[in-house]
Amino acid sequence: MTGIIxxxxxxxxxxxxxxxxxxxxxxxxxxxxxxxxxxISFVDGTSDVVLDSxxxxxxxxxxxxPSADARLQVNFRDGxxxxxxxxxxxxxxxxxxxxxxxxEVGYVTDYDLAQSTSVQALAYVSNGNEEVSAGTLHxxxxxxxxxxxxxxxxxxxxHSMPGSIDTFIAGYCxxxxxxxxxxxxxxxxxxxxxxIKMYGIGDS
Amino acid sequence: MSGIIAQNLLDGxxxxxxxxxxxxxxxxxxxxxxxxxxISFTSGIDSTYREYLFTFNNIHPATDGAxxxxxxxxxxxxxxxxxxxxxxxxxxHTEADDAASLSYDTSRDLAQGTGFQNLTGDTGNNNDQSLSxSLQxxxxxxxxxxxxxxxxxNSxxxxxxxxxxxxxxxxxxxxxxxxxxxxxxxxxxxxxxICLYGLTT
Numbered sequence: 001m002t003g004i005i006x007x008x009x010x011x012x013x014x015x016x017x018x019x020x021x022x023x024x025x026x027x028x029x030x031x032x033x034x035x036x037x038x039x040i041s042f043v044d045g046t047s048d049v050v051l052d053s054x055x056x057x058x059x060x061x062x063x064x065x066p067s068a069d070a071r072l073q074v075n076f077r078d079g080x081x082x083x084x085x086x087x088x089x090x091x092x093x094x095x096x097x098x099x100x101x102x103x104e105v106g107y108v109t110d111y112d113l114a115q116s117t118s119v120q121a122l123a124y125v126s127n128g129n130e131e132v133s134a135g136t137l138h139x140x141x142x143x144x145x146x147x148x149x150x151x152x153x154x155x156x157x158x159h160s161m162p163g164s165i166d167t168f169i170a171g172y173c174x175x176x177x178x179x180x181x182x183x184x185x186x187x188x189x190x191x192x193x194x195x196i197k198m199y200g201i202g203d204s
Numbered sequence: 205m206s207g208i209i210a211q212n213l214l215d216g217x218x219x220x221x222x223x224x225x226x227x228x229x230x231x232x233x234x235x236x237x238x239x240x241x242x243i244s245f246t247s248g249i250d251s252t253y254r255e256y257l258f259t260f261n262n263i264h265p266a267t268d269g270a271x272x273x274x275x276x277x278x279x280x281x282x283x284x285x286x287x288x289x290x291x292x293x294x295x296x297h298t299e300a301d302d303a304a305s306l307s308y309d310t311s312r313d314l315a316q317g318t319g320f321q322n323l324t325g326d327t328g329n330n331n332d333q334s335l336s337x338s339l340q341x342x343x344x345x346x347x348x349x350x351x352x353x354x355x356x357x358n359s360x361x362x363x364x365x366x367x368x369x370x371x372x373x374x375x376x377x378x379x380x381x382x383x384x385x386x387x388x389x390x391x392x393x394x395x396x397x398i399c400l401y402g403l404t405t
Contacts, residue, residue: 025229056261056397088366090295092306107295107306114301140261140336147262150336150358152368168295170358170368176332201259203234203399 026059030198034191036067042198043077044180051180053143055200060182062196063134066125068189069160071111072133073119076142076149076173077181084117085149085179089171091121097163113171119185122153123167126160132194133157135167142179149173229257229401237393239266245400246281246383251345253402258341258384260357260398262334265327267391269362271312272327272335273320276344276351276375277383284385285318286351290373292322298365312369316376320387324359325367334396335359337369340403344381351375 030049032040042060044051051058064072075083091111096103111121125133135155142149150172157165173179184196232248249256263272275284292312297304312322327335337357344351355371375381386398 025231056399057259088297088299088364090297090304090306090366090368092295105306107304109304112297112304114297115299144262146332147264147334148332148360150262150334150360152337152356152358168368168370170295171297171366172358172360174299174332201229202231203259203261203397204231 026199026201027055028197029200032196034064034194034196036190036192038190039183039185040191040196041181041183049198050200051142051182052178056141056203057201058139058142059199059201060137060139060196061199062184062194063132064123064125064194065132065192066127066186066189067192068186069126070189071121071187072123072125072155073121073185073187074137075119075183076179077183078173078175078177078179083181083183085173085175086115086117087113087120087171087173088115089113089120089169091167091169093165093167095159095163095165097161102161102163115174120169120171121187122169123155124157124159124165125186126158126162127192131158139179139182145176145178148175149179228404230404232400232402234397234399237263237396237398239392239394241392242385242387243393243398244281244383244385248400249344249382249384253404254343255403256341256344257401257403258339258398259401260335260337261396262336263327263396264334264394265329265388265391266394267388268329269326270329270388270390271322272324272357272359272386273322273389274339274384274386275320276381277385278377278379278381281383281385284320284383286375286377286381287316287318288314288321288373288375289316290314290321290371292369292371294325294367294369296325296361296365296367298363300364303365314373321371321373322389323355323371324357324369326362327359328362328364329394333360341381341384347378347380350377351381
């Protein structure tokens with residue numbers, strides 16, 4: 001690589017050459033736009049989704065507007081067609097109401113999991129026209145058949161109190177089978193609008 | 205932004221527009237542990253990028269209950285002993301569902317300490333147990349400011365629990381940091397990958 005393109009590497013402006021094959025930069029794998037969907041799924045080998053050993057880390061970035069005040073939740077597929085991987089996790093949050101009536105940080109036992117196959121709560125989302133919640137979920141080495149599968153998530157939520165809640169979720173799928181599917185849903189109602197983008201992060 | 209340049213954004217080939225604060229990750233190097241007492245990055249940390257990020261993927265300790273730690277160097281790895289002041293908070297939940305908490309851990313922070321900074325809880329060494337996460341360090345080459353860092357990991361605690369830690373702090377030095385070393389509190393790093401990225405901001 002020579003000339004201006006080469007000179008621009010690492011600079012915040014101008015044109016640069018995308019790293020070949022992902023090259024350690026984020027590679028966008030799939031973007032799904034919600035439209036009153038009960039679930040949004042990313043399954044390896046389906047609809048151009050890659051969720052295997054191609055990347056050591058996968059990242060889901062989302063902004064979600066629900067049809068009802070509800071919780072955004074996720075689950076993982078570890079074989080077969082069901083999203084029911086066993087999980088142990090933590091859930092804590094910082095919250096602040098618009099009227100200052102609430103400002104606190106604390107652990108939330110209602111939404112953590114202990115060897116559960118149920119969905120993992122990620123965020124609160126209220127359904128006013130302008131209301132949305134946005135965040136990021138990291139999934140580490142889903143294709144490993146040796147280790148559990150760690151995940152870490154943080155979401156900025158517009159809660160119906162009304163106010164802001166910052167949720168912090170982390171845990172592991174306690175399985176050594178590969179995770180080949182990730183599914184998002186709401187605790188009630190649909191994912192009315194929004195997008196979920198899936199990226200792979202390379203390591204070479 | 206429009207046309208082919210826009211379409212190539214985040215693709216793995218073609219020309220793209222350099223991000224304006226978007227934080228594009230640029231791969232620098234990777235080390236795979238194989239019963240190593242330490243893993244050190246002594247090159248690739250300089251003024252090229254304002255932010256550097258390490259990812260940890262399935263770090264597996266040789267010894268049950270070992271903690272994953274790091275330290276900074278200002279002499280290209282001759283010494284790892286930069287003075288640091290830090291915080292360490294964690295969320296914890298057992299598989300048996302008999303304990304769950306969010307706590308500040310005074311045993312794992314540092315106050316002007318030169319020792320290694322703990323990034324995790326007591327990680328188990330069963331075959332399927334590991335830890336994953338990341339460490340971000342800001343402007344390590346600065347000779348004006350201290351060196352801030354942020355870390356977030358999740359570990360499979362030795363008592364069969366999930367342990368999510370948030371660590372932050374600063375290397376209290378105005379010398380350029382040019383090397384970082386990782387190790388377990390006891391025993392070796394049996395397996396796992398550590399990658400170093402530079403962030404274009």
